[in-house]
Amino acid sequence: MPQTYETIHPKEPPLGSRGPLLRVENLTVDFHTYAGVVQAVRGVSFELGYGETLAVVGESGSGKSVTAQAILGLLPRPPAQIRSGRILFGGRNLLELGEREWENVRGREIAMVFQDPMTALNPTMTIGRQIAEGFQKHTGAGAREAEEWAVELLRLVGIPQPEVRVRQYPHEFSGGMRQRVVIAIALAARPKLIIADEPTTALDVTIQAQILELLMELKTRFGTSLILITHDLGVVARVADRVLVMYAGEGVEWGTTEEVFAETRHPYTWGLLNSLPRLDKDRREPLVSIPGSPPNLLKPPSGCAFHPRCPFAMEICRQASPPEYRFSPTHGARCFLHHPAAPRIAPAIQGGGQA
Structure with a gap:
């Protein structure tokens, strides 16, 4: 009998009494280039509670993606330099972690849905293996249990015939289906936080709506917090609890969605x-x-x-x-x-x- 999300990962009670899940304080990130120092993020601060959705909004180059990559420890150093600040996740400063500790955080506690699903997926590996890989690493599950979980995740994200699709390769999927696979990979080890970096940019309008609805449905079902990076305020109004507006690497306005839109x-x-x-x-x-x-x-x-x-x-x-x-x-x-x-x-x- 296939495993389900609930049997493999029973839900944990909300931890709101312990303060916010994520607190970013005065984050400052520079990039050292041949042309000079790019001040990509300049003193950004915000909070995210358990089960909340935070939308980070701004034009291209405002520092949204760099902030997300800093949270997940993905900035290449050099050329990137985190000059100041703290990123507190469950009370622990992620900027003090070593690479081995980061390996236990990525995927298990914080996962990312990237903007372009084709480049996010390995073209030489089957879809099932890519989903199972992180699950096995973080849970120690066997190959059969991991494959059953991969099939269940594909079913949850709306992929038809998951028992067949699990053995196929990324080029055999459409763009919208590949993005669903990327979401399944992000959910595999039940992270507390998912960062979605403009997850619908490369998709047509109809598929965009489906992917957003799927993200919100799974977020609610699994009790996951979500950071949604976007430039689409229409999307923000529909899905976000809080909003952070960024400009030139700074947070210029923040608040609940109702406050930012109505006041x-x-x-x-x-x-x-x-x-x-x-x-x-x-x-x-x-x-x-x-x-x-x-x-x-x-x-x-x-x-x-x-x-x-x-x-x-x-x-x-x-x-x-x-x-x-x-x-x-x-x-x-x-x-x-x-x-x-x-x-x-x-x-x-x-x-x-x-x-």
Whole structure:
């Protein structure tokens, strides 16, 4: 009789009483290149609770993927250098681990769903062997038990005829099915945290929706926490509990999904929301875009990194980095518009709030 997820891995009780599952504090990551030092992540901090979904949002180059790779210990050193900060996972600082300790964390405690499933899979190994490999390593299971678990996982992620498919190779699967396989591999050893780095980018719109629904269904079923890296705010509104908005390697706004969408506090977040197409708008109206381009992180702008593109920038924004302003225990932003002496700004935001 095939094993099931519950028989191989009985559920653990929630551990929320022990504080957040993940806490990132003042993470700073540089890359040393021939052109100079790229300041890829600059003092990012956030928390993730047990069973929660955190969406990390921002343009390309904002530091989202580098932050995720730092959490999983995947940054090549050199050229990467973690200059400061702590990554506390279950109270343990992951930045203090040696490579052998990391091998016990990756897959078993934290797993990753990569952006391109074709490059994430080994073309020379069967799908079943790739799923079973991590499960055997972390649980000591035998080959037969691991294959039964691989078949069960393929069934759980919606692959038809899993008993046949388990012996096939990646090139025999469609793009959407390969992404389902990558999700199965991530779930194999029942990690407490899954990081999904833009998992639907290479897929068509219909398959994107199916993959997101699958991720959320499995997250709920297995009690797993999820970090979803995306640039799609429509996805964020549907699936996330918390949101971290990143710009130029910094966290510029964070909070619950409701707070960030309904009480938007940073001009960059306003710009992202206004750039979304809406069904209730006149189709002849052009989409509103954020002017300019993201900064060169070899030489980030002085002061607030967003000031060259911000329509509300003041002189202080060019001179000093904005401090953290708190609006609730969970909601905050870095913007001088919230200083008591700043002018009151209330831009029209599509479905958003005010400064």
